[in-house]
Amino acid sequence: MATSPHWRDHLLGSLTGQLQLATYLAVFLGFSGASIGGLWLTQRNQAISRDTELRANARSLETHLLADRLLEKPATESATARQRRKQAIREELRWHSTMRHTLWIEEPDGELLLPADARLPGKKAVAEAVNGSLNKPGITQSLSVNGLDYIAVLNRVYPSGQRVWSSAEVTNINRAQSAFLNWMIVIWGSCLLLSLWIVNGLVRRIIRPLRQLTNASAQLTADTLNTSALTIEGAPLEVTQLANTYNDLRARLAKSWADQRRFVSAVSHELRTPLTIVQGYLHRTIKRGDNLSEGQRKGLRTAEEESVRMRHLLDDLLDLSRSDSGQLRVNSEPVAMGIALHEAVDLARSSLERDVLLELPQPSHDQQAVVAMADPDRLRQVLLDLIENAHKYSPSATPVTVRLRQEDAMAVVEVEDQGIGIPADDLAKVFDRFHRAANARVSSGSGLGLSIVQLLVEAMGGAVSVRSQLDQGSTFTVRLPLSNDGAAVTARNVTE
C-alpha cells in the first residue's frame, strides 16, 4: 500500500521544489499570521468595547440606585415599602435600559427586577436564561435566546444580596463579524492562490538559466565540445558566473580531448608500421623456417596471433580517431549482400572453432538478389566483428547464425548467438566505447569492437541495433539501404 515518496524528491530534492516550498511557507505564514492576528485583535477589541459599555451602563445605574439608597435592604420593611422600593428600582432600570442593553437586579430571594417598560420585549427571557448560571462578577458570557445572540455580565453583588446584571443584544454585531470572517477567508484564499501562482512563475523564471545549463551539459558530447558554448541572457550574476565557469571548463575539455585524439592517432600510426613488419617477418619465418622445432613454431604462431590482434586494435583506434576528426572515409557502392555474407562467414569459419550458420533468402524468379549500398571491406569488417563478438560470449557447442533478409527498402543482416546475453541496464550502452556489460567475464577484447561496428554501419548510411535476453542470447541487426541498380551489380559480382 505504501509508495516510495517521489513527491519528496520533487519537493525537497530539487531546487525548484525547495524554492517553491520556502516561498509557500513564507506567504502562508505571512497571510495566516496577519489574518489570525487581525481577527484576534478585532474580536478582542469588540469584546472590550462591549464589556466597557455594559459596565458603564451598570455603573451609572448603581450610582443612581446607591444615591437613592435602593440597594440597601432595611432590616424591617413593610410589604408596601418593599413594593415601592422595587417599583423605584424598576423605574431606574427603565431609564438605563435601551432596546439593545438591559439591566436588571436579582433579589436575594431570586426574584428578578426588570425594567418597568413593556416595550422592551424578551428581556425577561434573557434574565431568566442567565439567572443562576454565573456566580462570579465580571465574567462575560455569551448566550442565545429565541434566535438572538446576547452577552451578559454580573456586575456586582451587594452586601444586601442584590445582584446587578447587564446584558446586550449582539446578533447584528455577530452577523457582521461572521460576514467579516467569510470575506476574510475568501480574500485570504484568493491572495494565497494568487501569491502561489506568481511565486511559482518567479521560481521557474529564476531556475530557467540553470535548466538551460543542465540541458547544455546533457547535450555535451566529444563532438560538440568545440561548438557548445553556453550563452545565457538576462540571468542573475551567480548563474552568469556559473555559465562562464562552465564555458571555461568546456574549453579546457575540448583542448584536452583534441590533444588526446592527436596522441592516439600519432601513436597508432607510429606503432602500426613496425607491427606490420613484425607480423610479416613472423609469418615468413613460420612458413619458411625448415629447422624450427614444434615448440618454437607454436611460440611464433602465438606471437603472430598477438601481433594480428594488436594491429586490429590499432586499426580500430585509428578508425575512431579519424571519425572524431571527420576524416573517416567510407565508400558507398552496390554490394551483393549474399556474396559478402558468404565471404565473411567463410573467413570466420576458417579462424574460429565454431559452427557459423548462414541463412540466405531463397532465390526466386520474380525476386532479385539483395544488393545494398556499402563499403565491401568495411562491411566485411562489421560482419567479422559481430561474429567474433557472438563467438566470445557463447558456449562452445552453440552455433552462431548469420541471417539475411530484405525488409522494406533495407537489407537486414542478423547475427544471432545463444550466449550469455546482455543485461537490460547495459543494452543502451552496448555500443559505447570501452563499455563492457556487467556479465562479460571474458578478459580479452578492448571494448571497441561494437562501437566500431556502429561507427562503420552509420558511416555507410545504415543502423545497427541489438535485442537480447539474459542467458538466452543476443541478436545484432544491421540495416543497410538497398541499391537502386542492384540487378546489374549482382550480375557483375557473380561474374567476378
Next chain:
Amino acid sequence: MILYLLLTSLLIPVNLWAAITPHLHNELSMRALHAVSVVLLLPLLISLWSDRSSIRSVPAVVLAIFLCVMVVVNVQIAAQGMGVEFGWIDHLFLALAALSVEAYYLLEPNATTPLPNQVVDQTD
C-alpha cells in the same frame, strides 16, 4: 501527496480562526471542519503504522495516541454538533495535529505515504 499536504496546511489557520471566533461559524461549517480534519488525519495514522519499524518509537507512539484521541473526539463532535464546552481548545489541538502531519511528512526521512500511486503522480 503535495495536494494533501497543501490541504492539511490550510487546516492550521482555519482551525485557529475557529478557535478565535467560536460563535461565528454555523452548525454545518463547524461539522464539516471537524469531519474534514478527521479525514486528513487518517493518512498520518496509517503512515505511522506502516513506518513503525523505521521511525523513533517514543515520539511515534505519543503522536499516534494524540491523533487517535483527536479522531475519536472530533468524530463525536462532528456527529453531535455545536455546543461542546471548550470547543475552541479542540480547534487549537486540531491545528496542532495538522501541523504534526506537515512536520512528519516533510521532516521524517523514513516517512512513506499511504496514498495510491495515481494520487501521487497527479499531485506531483
